[in-house]
Amino acid sequence: MCLFCKIAAGEIPSDKVYEDEHILAFRDINPQAPVHILVIPKIHLASADEIDEASAPEVARIFTALPSIARQAGLTNGYRIITNVGEDGCQSVRHLHFHLLGGKKLSEKMD
Ligand code: AMP
Ligand code: ZN
16 A cells, blocks of 8 residues: 555544545645645545546545635635646655645745
8 A cells, every 4th residue: 555545544644634535635744835735535546647537536526625625724815736746746655646835925936
């Protein structure tokens, strides 16, 4: 099982901020902004590059929950959602996750 599958299964503890049957949101262990939350599907998908018709509903669930996760985290003045893919995208955990970043004015640069 991959790291985030273990977190989703509760085998590795995480600082959860939202959970339902399909998705989990927890605080990043190495935050890069005052608020840095990771949102994952409970099913294993390696990255956004694996999204297809069958897995798209899982991704839709994440984006449906994101506004309330952001609100609950106090992100009332905007935020950024990022997903890294593969080697060039600097993806270090090969389980699809969306970074929710905010709590300050973020950099205009995205690379
Ligand atoms: P990425 O580089 O896009 O694959 O992002 C992986 C993220 O997972 C990084 O921001 C890490 O700090 C974070 N991370 C790694 N292990 C854990 C963990 N056990 N709990 C919470 N966040 C983690
Ligand atoms: Zn996984």
